[in-house]
Amino acid sequence: MTEIAPKVHRIPNINGSNAVLIEDKKMVLVDTGVAGNGDTIISYIKEIGRKPEDLGWIVVTHFHYDHSGSADELSKLTGANIVAHLDETIETSEGKKFLLKGNENTGTGPPWWYRTLFGNRIIRSNRKKKGTQKRFDYIDTEIHQTVNHGDIIPVLGGLRILHTPGHTPGSICPILEGRKMIFLGDSVLNNRIRLSRPLTWDRRKRKQLDVSLRSLRDEQIEHACFGHGPPLMDDAEVSIKALTERPYNIPTWRIALKHRSTLKRFRERSKQPGHWEGGIDSE
Numbered sequence: 001m002t003e004i005a006p007k008v009h010r011i012p013n014i015n016g017s018n019a020v021l022i023e024d025k026k027m028v029l030v031d032t033g034v035a036g037n038g039d040t041i042i043s044y045i046k047e048i049g050r051k052p053e054d055l056g057w058i059v060v061t062h063f064h065y066d067h068s069g070s071a072d073e074l075s076k077l078t079g080a081n082i083v084a085h086l087d088e089t090i091e092t093s094e095g096k097k098f099l100l101k102g103n104e105n106t107g108t109g110p111p112w113w114y115r116t117l118f119g120n121r122i123i124r125s126n127r128k129k130k131g132t133q134k135r136f137d138y139i140d141t142e143i144h145q146t147v148n149h150g151d152i153i154p155v156l157g158g159l160r161i162l163h164t165p166g167h168t169p170g171s172i173c174p175i176l177e178g179r180k181m182i183f184l185g186d187s188v189l190n191n192r193i194r195l196s197r198p199l200t201w202d203r204r205k206r207k208q209l210d211v212s213l214r215s216l217r218d219e220q221i222e223h224a225c226f227g228h229g230p231p232l233m234d235d236a237e238v239s240i241k242a243l244t245e246r247p248y249n250i251p252t253w254r255i256a257l258k259h260r261s262t263l264k265r266f267r268e269r270s271k272q273p274g275h276w277e278g279g280i281d282s283e
């Protein structure tokens with residue numbers, strides 16, 4: 001078992017993002033990794049002596065497939081409700097809400113020079129090109145419950161939703177009040193040496209993320225979990241404040257070139273099973 005705090009588990013052997021399980025009478029899973037993690041997560045739930053139907057909510061920090069890929073599968077296996085911010089959804093003519101589809105290249109993706117240096121790690125859904133190694137088909141993921149800033153999911157003293165747009169329009173950073181633990185999704189990366197913000201090509205999104213992260217300075221936080229990288233169990237509040245004090249207006253090309261070898265290692269590691277354990281020093 002990988003219990004990082006009482007009743008809080010970082011599930012091992014997950015592909016894609018971290019997936020964190022919060023135990024209570026009804027449990028919450030924060031993020032799921034890519035598609036195909038369902039059996040691993042169900043096995044872990046059974047390993048800690050719980051039943052799959054004890055999972056009440058699957059909270060998606062943002063729509064990117066490496067965080068949400070197994071949500072639909074797990075919902076069907078457990079009956080859990082899938083939860084996302086309203087801005088991460090699209091509504092059908094029948095009134096149902098579905099998670100947006102895509103990855104970090106969706107919308108304003110990397111410029112040509114970045115693709116030349118690092119290649120296209122992620123291929124967009126339903127597009128097949130000669131010479132490509134992988135093709136991802138994004139899954140239709142129905143959202144059963146949408147949340148907004150300040151909403152609370154009733155687990156371990158309350159999982160309070162913070163709307164933190166920037167990385168995506170509906171990115172959220174929930175805080176588990178009973179543990180003073182924040183779940184940062186991809187709004188912050190833990191590369192062990194220090195915390196970093198993600199590479200962001202769109203200047204407007206960059207400014208938006210900077211504002212969102214600065215708003216976290218007022219929160220009482222002791223621990224932090226990330227979409228990528230190990231949890232930070234000490235001095236999380238101090239580390240987040242230090243991050244927001246560093247300038248975020250450095251040209252992205254300069255960051256990418258400075259950390260070219262690290263970015264290449266991350267991209268290669270992301271093709272393999274298991275967690276990324278730190279190493280992106282993006283700014």
